[in-house]
Amino acid sequence: MFNNTENQLKKLLLMGQQKSGKSSMHKVIFACAPIKELQQIGVTTNVSKINVRFMGNLHIDLLDIPGQPEEQKKYLFDLKETIFSTVEVLVYLFDVETEGEQFNSELITYKTTLSNLSEYSPGSKVFVLINKFDKIKESDRKMVFERKYKKIIQDSEGFNIEVKEIFATCIWDETLYKAWSQIVQNLIPDRDIIHNSLKTFCTKCSCDEVVLFEKQSYLVIDFVDVNEKKDILKYERISNIIKQFKLSCKMAQIDIQTIMVKSQKFNVQIVEFTDNTFILLLFTDEKVYPAAIQHNVQYAKKLFKSINGSETDKLKLLL
Incomplete structure (x- = not known):
C-alpha cells in the first residue's frame, strides 16, 4: 500500500539525441519554467539527476541522459548496468526533423537502449515522444507521424520491454501534457482506488465530469466523465491554460485558490x-447549485485533514 510511512522511489530515464528537447521538456513540466526561459538552457553534458516529488510520497528519480554521440556511448556501454538497473519508465525522444541516415543512426541507439533495458530492467515501460512537431506543416503532420511511428514500432520488436505509447509532442501546447500525464500515471500505485474515489465523488456531487490534477506539475492524475466521451486532450488543454494563468498570477504576486x-x-x-x-468539477444540471458543490468539496477536505495517510489513503474516504 502506498502509505505515509514509505516513500515510493521510481526511476525514470529521459533519453534521446542532443537538441531533441529533453531538458526543456522536464523543466516545463516539473520546474514550471516559463517558456521564455527555455532559450537559456545549455547543452546537457553530464547526467542531470532531478528528484521530483509527486502526489505526496511518490518520488520520481529523473535522469536526463546527455544526447551527444560520444556521451551516449559511455552510458550505453561502459556504464550501462548503473544507468539501466531498476528503471521503472524510459521516456525516449526523437526529433521529428531528423531524417535519412541520421534517423537510422538514432534508431540503432534506440534499439541498444531497449536491449539494455531488457537485460537490466525487463519489467520497465517505454514511452516514445516524437518531439518538435510545431516544426512540421500542419497538413503533413499525420503523414510524418504515421511513417515514423511505423518504423519505431518495427524496431521495438524482439525485446522483453513494453512500449506503452508513441506521442507526437510540442512543448508549446497540450500535447506535452497529454504525454506526460500518461507517463506519470504509470508510476502512481493504486490508481484503481483513485479512479473509484473520483467516480463516487462525481456521483455524490451530481457532476458530469471530475478531473484530478497534481498541484505542482498540473498533470492529469485521473478523470471521470459520466458521458464517457473520453476526450482526455481537453483536460490537457486545461492543464496548459491553468498553468500559464497560475504563472502569470505568481509574477503578479496574486494567490489564486479557486477558479469558477x-x-x-x-x-x-x-x-x-x-x-x-x-480538482475540476463540471456540472450541467441547473438544479445543482455551485454553493452545494463548494460545500461538498470543503467537507471532503475536512475529512482528509483528519488522517495522516497518503493522498491515496485520503481519497479512499470518498468511497
Whole structure:
C-alpha cells in the first residue's frame, strides 16, 4: 500500500539525441519554467539527476541522459548496468526533423537502449515522444507521424520491454501534457482506488465530469466523465491554460485558490483539494447549485485533514 510511512522511489530515464528537447521538456513540466526561459538552457553534458516529488510520497528519480554521440556511448556501454538497473519508465525522444541516415543512426541507439533495458530492467515501460512537431506543416503532420511511428514500432520488436505509447509532442501546447500525464500515471500505485474515489465523488456531487490534477506539475492524475466521451486532450488543454494563468498570477504576486467559470451550458469549479492536488468539477444540471458543490468539496477536505495517510489513503474516504 502506498502509505505515509514509505516513500515510493521510481526511476525514470529521459533519453534521446542532443537538441531533441529533453531538458526543456522536464523543466516545463516539473520546474514550471516559463517558456521564455527555455532559450537559456545549455547543452546537457553530464547526467542531470532531478528528484521530483509527486502526489505526496511518490518520488520520481529523473535522469536526463546527455544526447551527444560520444556521451551516449559511455552510458550505453561502459556504464550501462548503473544507468539501466531498476528503471521503472524510459521516456525516449526523437526529433521529428531528423531524417535519412541520421534517423537510422538514432534508431540503432534506440534499439541498444531497449536491449539494455531488457537485460537490466525487463519489467520497465517505454514511452516514445516524437518531439518538435510545431516544426512540421500542419497538413503533413499525420503523414510524418504515421511513417515514423511505423518504423519505431518495427524496431521495438524482439525485446522483453513494453512500449506503452508513441506521442507526437510540442512543448508549446497540450500535447506535452497529454504525454506526460500518461507517463506519470504509470508510476502512481493504486490508481484503481483513485479512479473509484473520483467516480463516487462525481456521483455524490451530481457532476458530469471530475478531473484530478497534481498541484505542482498540473498533470492529469485521473478523470471521470459520466458521458464517457473520453476526450482526455481537453483536460490537457486545461492543464496548459491553468498553468500559464497560475504563472502569470505568481509574477503578479496574486494567490489564486479557486477558479469558477459559468456559461449557459455548464458550470466549472477548479479548487485546491488535497495537499498535493486540485480538482475540476463540471456540472450541467441547473438544479445543482455551485454553493452545494463548494460545500461538498470543503467537507471532503475536512475529512482528509483528519488522517495522516497518503493522498491515496485520503481519497479512499470518498468511497
